[in-house]
Structure formats: structure tokens, C-alpha cells
Amino acid sequence: MAEHTDSTASTRTLVLAGATSAAGLATARALIAANARVIATGRSVERLQELADAGAQIEIADATSVEDMTALASRIGPVDAVVPLVGGWRGGGGLAGQSDEDFAALLPALHAVRATSRAFDDALRASDAGRFAIVSSTSVARPLAGGANYAAVKAASEAWTRAVAQGYAKAARESGERLRAAAVVFRAKALDPEALAARIVALWAEDAAELNDRVFDLG
Template sequence: MTATRTVVLAGATSDAGLATATALIAAGARVIATGRAADRLTPLRDAGAQTEIADATSFVEMTALAARLGTVDAVIPLVGGWRGGGGLAGQSDEDFDALLPALQAVRATSRAFDAPLRASDAGRFAIVSSTVVTRPLAGGANYAAMKAASEAWTRAVAQGYAKAARDAGAELRAASAVFRAEGALQPDALARAVVALWDRDAAELNDTVIALS
């Protein structure tokens, strides 16, 4: 990746968030890590990230953060979690509601940072999904549905980037992509993939699925 990129990791208080922040900082990026609790942001701050108390699922809070930051080169929403089991009968409303913030974070961050990412010379938006979207199971229907919706939204973001560039008669500079994990998310695999987002130009990267391995 090109050094000095500004990267927002939204909802970054997981192990994957810390691993990704650490890898980006080692590559020379400026990392802004968000979370809802100050104490959970401490490891990220100790790793060298700028930390911001902000709710990644809130369009209002993400818009305020975007206004404060100005130039941004990448946004990666990392709100996640898994609920499942019990077959189709076990797909409770409570589990669905618990999974919903992941989709809400994808929507809020992509909308709030749309203009800054399109203004960057190499803007990147990427989400973490799962191979369950290719073969949904009854016991994970809530989870698969949420991941599929997140992927659909991210593809719409990609189309928006392409259309904006085409309408302006400009080269495509922003790209939206999906990371797909098979099984449990491996933090180091995600970290490597995020750092490599700038290894491909936007036209090649936009609207692609990247397998995490």
C-alpha cells in the first residue's frame, strides 16, 4: 500500500480490528479506530491508532466523524458477531436484532464517507462477509441473510462509485469490495487483505469478492 493513507476502522475493538490496525500502522497508514467504549479502545490507542468514541451504526455519528477527519482513503466497518443454531425454528427475532448492527454499520459508514472516499485519489470501502452466503443453512439463516444484505449494499456502493466516475468523465479512483471468510475470521488474514487493497487499481478492484486465506 502507499504510505500515509488515512484509514477508518469502524467498530474496531475486536481482535480483527487490532490486527488490522497494527498492520496498517506498520505499513505507514494513519489509522482512526472507532468504538463505543473508551476502555475497549485502549489497545488500539497503544498500538498507535487515533481513537474516536463513535457508534459505527449511527449515520449521524459517522457523518460527524467524516466532517472532522476531512481526507479519508479507506473505510472498513468491522461490526460483527454470530448467532445461530436450532434449525429454522431457532432463528429468533432476538438473534436477528443482535446481528442487525453489522448491516447498519455497513450502511452508515458507506453513506457518511461516500464523498470523502470518492474525493480520494484511491478511496477504498470494504466489508467482511462469509462464505455462508453461497450456501445458507437453516441453522444460520439469520446470519446468512445479514451477510447477503451487506454484500448487496456493498455492490451497490461499487456501482455508485463507477457511475459517479462515468458521469464525470473521470477515471475510476474509488473501489468497493467484499472480503469473504470461510469459517471463523482469521485476524491476520484480514489484516493482510486490507493492507493489499491498494495493490490493485480501482477499476480492477471495484465490485469484487476477495477470499480471505
């Protein structure tokens, strides 16, 4: 097996949590083509089958559950990157149309960011180049009344991820070691699965000190 370097995804182990989407499949295929080990999670073996066919290791686990994610972390051993991919959109109708039901339906995306970052915190800090990345939206920078629920959940997810980034930096500073782990945000207006896949494959193209706490626009 090739030696790990900070500039390649080759031989890295990545967890794609809640990966049963077009973005999850595109990312898994791109990473596998780059010689990475991909662990894809979902709640349905049937929906995970296409990922298994692409070469991913599949695990039945709820990405929004810290208990499930912690159990997964203990089973799979060393991990170099975690990307929660739970998403979805509901909105419209102006501010009056921002129902509690829609808000509740969007919250799993935030729950997945919280659960995965907490469960894999030790593993990502232990990696020689750990990466935590989330998918957000350009609506955070310019929220609209008809998408207030969605923008609020994405903004909260970004805030949590930036706190993860600060935690990585603080731990490195206090230990007197170089920063090895980085947390980043990918923002998209309309998510292009292939564009996201390319950016995740390139997560090791920059040193953690340059990458940590950055927001990237996927267009």
C-alpha cells in the same frame, strides 16, 4: 511525507469503524506498520485503549449511527479507506431456532455498513484511491438453516456494498473521469484476523477499475 501511490497503504488514512475486536486490532497494527494513519472507532474508551497503545487515533463514535459517522467524517478530513468491522454470530437450532432476538442482534453489522458508506461517500470519492471494504461470510454462497439469520444479514451487507461499487462506477462514468474509488467484499468461513489485515493493507495493490465490485475469499 511520502507521495501517495495506488500501490501502497503508506501515508493513507483509514477508518476502522467498530474496531474493538481481534480483527480490528490486527488490522490496525498491520496498517500502522505500513505507515498508514489509522482512525479506530468504538463506543468505549476502555475497549479502544489497546488500539491507542498500538498507535491508532481513537474516536468515540457508534459505527451503526449515520449521525455519528457523518460527524466523524466532518472532523477528520480526507480519508482513503473505510472498513466497518461490526460483527458477531448467533444461530443454530435449524430454521425454527432463527429467533427475532438473534436477528435483531445481528443487524448492527448491516447498520454499520450502511452508516459508514453513506457518511464517507464524498470523502472516498474525493480520494485519489478511495476504498470501502466489508467482511462477509462464505455462508452467503451456501446458507444453512441454522445460520439463516446470519447469512441473510451478510447477504444484505454484500448487496449494499455492491450498490456502493455501482455508485462509484456510475459517478466516474458520468463525470468522464477514471474510476478512483472501489468497494470490495472479503468473505471468510472462520475469520483469521491476520489474513484480513494483510488483505486490507493490500487494498492499493490493484487499480480501482480492477478491484471495484469484487468478492475475495479469505479462506
